Amino acid sequence: MKPVKLFTAISAALLMALPIVAFAQEAEEEASSPLSVSLAVTTDYVFRGVSQTDNEPAFQAGLTYSAPFGLYVGAWGSNVDFGEGGPDYEFDYFVGWNKDLSDSWNLDLGVTRYTYEGSSDGYGDIDYNEYIAKLTWSGPVTVGGTLAYADDYGNSGAEEIYAGLSAGYDLGDSGFSLGASTGYTSIEADNNGGRADFFDGSISVSKGFGPATATLGYYDTFGSDAEDLRRGSDIYKPGVVLTISVAVP
Secondary structure (H helix, E strand, O other): OOHHHHHHHHHHHHHHHHHHHHHHHHOOOOOOOOOOOOOOOOOOOOOEEEEOOOOEEEEEEEEEEEEEOOEEEEEEEOOOOOOOOOOOOOEEEEEEEEEEOOOOOEEEEEEEEEEOOOOOOOOOOOOOEEEEEEEEEOOOOOOEEEEEEEEHHHHHEEEEEEEEEEEEOOHHHHHHEEEEEEEEEEEEEEOOOOEEEEEEEEEEEEEEOOOEEEEEEEEEEOOOOOHHHHHHHHHOOOOOEEEEEEEEE
C-alpha cells in the first residue's frame, strides 16, 4: 500500500469518526436503541483472505435492527473492484437469530444475500445467498467457529463451503486486543467439476478509542490451490491492512 493512499484512508476515517463520537456520547444518556450503525474505512477490503478491492481502500457502512427475542435484520455496503467491467459496489442484506445458550456460549444462525451493483451489461449477475452458522465461546479468550454454505456461489451453479475458526484476547484495561483467524474455502462447480480450495489466515492487533476501533492486521492465503490462484491475481497475495471502524451504540 502506497503511503499516500494509507494517509488518505486514515485521515478520512478520523474525519468520519468525529461526529459519530459526539453522537455516541449523547446517546449514552438515552435509552439503548435496537438499531446499531457501523462505519469503517480500510486500506483494503479483505474477505476470507481475498482482497475485494484489488488491494485498494474501501469505505463501508452498515445498519442492523435487533429484536429483544434474538431476531436481527440489516444491510451493509462497501465499494469493490473485481476488474474491468465488474461491479463497483457490494450491498449485503441479512437476517438471522442470535441466542445466548449460557453465560459463555452464543449461537448465531443467519442468511446473507450478497448483491453487486455497477457492472457493465456483459459482466453478468453474480448475486448469491449464503447460509451461516456461528458458535462462540466467551472466556479468558473468545473463540468462535463459523460454517457457511452457498448452493449457487456467484450465481455460477457452484457450491461453496467455508469453515473458519477465530480467537480474540483483550489485554486488560489497556484497550488493546489480539486476534487470530484461519479458514478453509472450497468451491466446486456442478457444470464441469471444477474445484478451488484454499486456506486463509490472519493475525491482528486492535485498540479501542471510545466507539472507534483501529485494527492493524496481516492477511494471507495458503495451501491447496492458493499458489495457483496467486499466479493469476494479486488479490490472493498476503498484505497488511489498517482499518478504523466506529460502532454506535
